[in-house]
Amino acid sequence: DGGITQSPKYLFRKEGQNVTLSCEQNLNHDAMYWYRQDPGQGLRLIYYSQIVNDFQKGDIAEGYSVSREKKESFPLTVTSAQKNPTAFYLCASMRSLKGNTIYFGEGSWLTVV
Amino acid sequence: QQPVQSPQAVILREGEDAVINCSSSKALYSVHWYRQKHGEAPVFLMILLKGGEQKGHEKISASFNEKKQQSSLYLTASQLSYSGTYFCGTDDVSGSARQLTFGSGTQLTVLP
Numbered sequence: 001d002g003g004i005t006q007s008p009k010y011l012f013r014k015e016g017q018n019v020t021l022s023c024e025q026n027l028n029h030d031a032m033y034w035y036r037q038d039p040g041q042g043l044r045l046i047y048y049s050q051i052v053n054d055f056q057k058g059d060i061a062e063g064y065s066v067s068r069e070k071k072e073s074f075p076l077t078v079t080s081a082q083k084n085p086t087a088f089y090l091c092a093s094m095r096s097l098k099g100n101t102i103y104f105g106e107g108s109w110l111t112v113v
Numbered sequence: 114q115q116p117v118q119s120p121q122a123v124i125l126r127e128g129e130d131a132v133i134n135c136s137s138s139k140a141l142y143s144v145h146w147y148r149q150k151h152g153e154a155p156v157f158l159m160i161l162l163k164g165g166e167q168k169g170h171e172k173i174s175a176s177f178n179e180k181k182q183q184s185s186l187y188l189t190a191s192q193l194s195y196s197g198t199y200f201c202g203t204d205d206v207s208g209s210a211r212q213l214t215f216g217s218g219t220q221l222t223v224l225p
Contacts, residue, residue: 043200
């Protein structure tokens with residue numbers, strides 16, 4: 001089945017640790033995105049990538065890093081510089097042509113312990 | 114810039130109607146509507162492209178007024194399954210990069 005796979009579903013991070021969230025899509029979409037969602041809040045854009053080997057910062061990129069070495073993969077690293085990383089993280093992808101919508105993965109819950 | 118959704122929350126009884134509004138300060142190419150249950154991914158409902166069309170999906174429909182840069186989502190004869198948070202995502206005409214900017218959401222609760 002085509003779709004977006006995020007892993008892990010639940011992740012715990014200790015203070016000072018970097019953690020990486022995986023996102024893989026087999027929809028052949030060019031564009032991929034990472035959003036952060038805090039309880040009761042909307043979706044805020046962290047990073048996005050329109051093509052392989054290129055990505056741009058979103059509204060809240062500080063403390064995060066990404067890579068786009070393959071079209072189907074867009075991992076997100078939450079670094080120790082991100083002081084309040086506890087949130088629900090959503091990966092998404094979209095075809096680049098106007099008029100297409102965005103599709104989301106199932107999400108990853110990150111908690112700092 | 115984030116689109117503004119209203120109301121922030123609404124409580125209905127089964128069978129009642131609701132309208133959720135989404136307003137942007139930018140000229141829009143499209144508006145996308147999603148529903149999210151707690152702890153789950155947002156589920157796509159419909160997309161409206163500039164041209165002022167209205168779309169429908171079962172008892173849920175939406176309109177897009179590109180001149181006013183506004184969209185409205187209409188839920189008629191609401192069912193318990195309609196409960197959740199509704200988000201609009203906007204794609205403006207000026208951006209060369211494809212990205213959606215989401216509103217802060219409208220929490221809809223349908224009571225029996």
